[in-house]
Amino acid sequence: MGSKRIGILTGGGDCPGLNAVIRAAVRTAIRDYDFEVLGIQFGFEGLLTNSAIPLSLDAIRGILPKGGTLLRTTNRGNPFEYPSFEDGVQSCVDRSGECVENIHKLGIDGIIAIGGDGTLKIAQKLCDLGIPMVAVPKTIDNDLASTDYTFGFMTAVAVATDAVDRLHTTAESHDRVMILEVMGRNAGWIALYSGMAGGADIILIPEIEYTPENIINSIMQREKEGSNFDLIVVAEGAKRVGGEEAYIDRRSRRLGGIAYQVAEDIARHINHEIRVTILGHIQRGGSPIAFDRILASRFGKAAADLIGQKKFGKMVALRGDEIVDVNIRDAVSNPKYVDPDGQMVMTARSLGVSFGDGR
Numbered sequence: 191m192g193s194k195r196i197g198i199l200t201g202g203g204d205c206p207g208l209n210a211v212i213r214a215a216v217r218t219a220i221r222d223y224d225f226e227v228l229g230i231q232f233g234f235e236g237l238l239t240n241s242a243i244p245l246s247l248d249a250i251r252g253i254l255p256k257g258g259t260l261l262r263t264t265n266r267g268n269p270f271e272y273p274s275f276e277d278g279v280q281s282c283v284d285r286s287g288e289c290v291e292n293i294h295k296l297g298i299d300g301i302i303a304i305g306g307d308g309t310l311k312i313a314q315k316l317c318d319l320g321i322p323m324v325a326v327p328k329t330i331d332n333d334l335a336s337t338d339y340t341f342g343f344m345t346a347v348a349v350a351t352d353a354v355d356r357l358h359t360t361a362e363s364h365d366r367v368m369i370l371e372v373m374g375r376n377a378g379w380i381a382l383y384s385g386m387a388g389g390a391d392i393i394l395i396p397e398i399e400y401t402p403e404n405i406i407n408s409i410m411q412r413e414k415e416g417s418n419f420d421l422i423v424v425a426e427g428a429k430r431v432g433g434e435e436a437y438i439d440r441r442s443r444r445l446g447g448i449a450y451q452v453a454e455d456i457a458r459h460i461n462h463e464i465r466v467t468i469l470g471h472i473q474r475g476g477s478p479i480a481f482d483r484i485l486a487s488r489f490g491k492a493a494a495d496l497i498g499q500k501k502f503g504k505m506v507a508l509r510g511d512e513i514v515d516v517n518i519r520d521a522v523s524n525p526k527y528v529d530p531d532g533q534m535v536m537t538a539r540s541l542g543v544s545f546g547d548g549r
Contacts, residue, residue, distance in 0.1 A: 194299040195226040196497055198245065200259040201233030201267075201309035205328050205342035206478035207486035209253040209260055211304050214490025215326075216245045223498040228296065229260065233305070234312055235267030237289045242296060254483060257476045268312055290319055300497045304328050307522055310505065314518045317503045324496045325505035325518045326489045330473060333377035335524035336516045337507035341486040346373065346473040347383045353469055354388025354421060361419040364463065367409065367456070371449035371468040374425030378528045380473070382535070385423035385543065392420065392544045394452070396427040397528045398535075400546025402455035408544035409460050419462070424449050431547075488513050 198215055200208050212229070219225040227245040230236040243249075243261075253260055266273065269289040271282040293301070300322040303313040306329040317323040327334050332343035350372045357368040370390075372380045378395025385393035392408055394400050409420050426436075428448050436448040449466045457464055478486065485508060492506040492513045504515040528535065530545075539549065 194223075195228060195297050197228045197230045197242065197293075197296070197298045197301045198261070199230035199233050199236060199301065199303055199305075200261050200263045200328070201303065201305035201312070202263065202265055202328065203306070203330075204258050204263055204474050205330055206257050206345040206474070206476060207341035207482040208258065208263075208304060208328065209250075209256045210478060210483045210486035211326055211328075211341070211490040211493070212245070212260055213250045213253050214487040215302055215494045216250050216490075217247065218491045218494035219497065220247060223494065225494075225497070228298065230301070231261050232264045233267050233309065234269050234289065235264055236261075237292050238267065238269060238272070238285060240292055240296065254487075255477045257474075257478065265308075268308070270312065270315055286315070286319065289316070290321060293321055300324065300502065302326060302493045302497060304493075306331075307334070307525075310518055310522045314503070314522065317518065322497070322500070322502040323518070324493050324502060325521070326493050327505060327507065327521065330380065331374055331377050332379040333526050334507075334521060335526035336505065336521035338510065339485065339508055341482045341489060342474075342478065343379065344481045345476070345478045346380050347387065348479050349473050349476070350380055350384035350423070350469060351387040353467065353472075354384055354390055354423060357467060358389065358421060361421055365418040367420045367422065367453075367460065367462045367464045369422045369424060369449045369453055369464065369466045371424050371426055371466070373469070373473050375427040377526065378425040378428070381423050381425035381428075382528055382538070386534070386538050386541070388421070388423070390421045390423040390543065391417075392422040392546060393538065394422065394424040394428040394448075394546050395528055396425055396429065398530050398545045398547050399429055399431040399433075401431050401548070402452070402459075404544065404546045404548045405452065406456050406459045407548075408546070409456070409462070422449075422452065424452060 228242040231241040304326040330342040330346040361368040
């Protein structure tokens with residue numbers, strides 16, 4: 191096979207394991223296929239600015255355990271809806287043609303796009319325009335149905351579980367209600383897993399609407415049973431029955447503050463002090479745990495193989511113990527939410543966890 195040039199980019203929020211994907215993809219591309227590899231900086235933004243760096247074996251040395259992304263990333267830069275300011279008015283313009291032109295100028299024969307739902311939708315659109323694309327799913331929310339797990343999720347769960355453990359001891363010492371807010375816009379996987387692993391008493395997730403009355407009843411019931419403290423883990427996208435999510439900024443739809451809302455709802459009805467901890471971007475940062483390093487490495491290798499085999503328009507995925515490929519288009523159309531009647535939720539209920547719904 192003659193030497194070809196491929197590109198790799200990371201889009202959307204950062205995530206533990208991104209560097210492991212890059213490392214595995216570069217090693218496989220160079221060693222097995224004799225490809226030249228370019229790293230495209232700041233996601234699809236880099237394709238509009240021709241911001242690319244060579245990724246040699248030396249360039250990726252030592253990045254396996256590092257958090258973040260060697261290539262840097264951004265939540266902006268969608269070439270199909272690129273922000274434009276004219277006469278003080280913001281609008282969106284389609285710069286996809288310019289993006290395609292720059293890809294050809296860079297001499298790129300295929301691109302590995304690593305990202306979440308938004309990044310993969312852009313990758314599919316570019317594929318429709320004739321750009322050979324392969325995708326790697328990345329989201330700490332673990333909300334893609336096409337893969338059993340996404341890398342970064344287990345690291346986020348480990349970080350959140352450690353936080354629950356630490357809050358447990360201080361809650362017990364002071365007879366307090368400790369509320370931990372974790373990430374999870376539409377899917378409550380991080381809250382559910384970390385809450386169960388840390389022994390939380392109440393878990394609030396987007397898939398199961400809660401009422402303040404049910405939270406208060408759960409706390410009072412535990413008090414009758416002799417427990418004078420409570421741990422509540424709440425996903426940022428949780429909401430009351432008939433209500434909506436809590437926002438830091440409604441215009442940008444930036445979620446946040448649900449933990450404070452819960453605290454305010456229950457404060458007047460219980461005798462315990464309440465403290466709120468918002469974990470925030472701590473869940474995204476730092477070194478990936480072993481599970482995510484291995485999964486990310488397997489994804490990176492498989493993505494490079496797809497490029498080498500010219501199987502474009504595909505996304506790598508984990509099914510059971512095997513890495514498989516699925517159509518990008520199918521992957522982004524199938525979100526994965528917590529099943530309110532599923533085994534995980536039923537197990538938590540059997541262990542005494544309340545989901546704020548009165549069941």
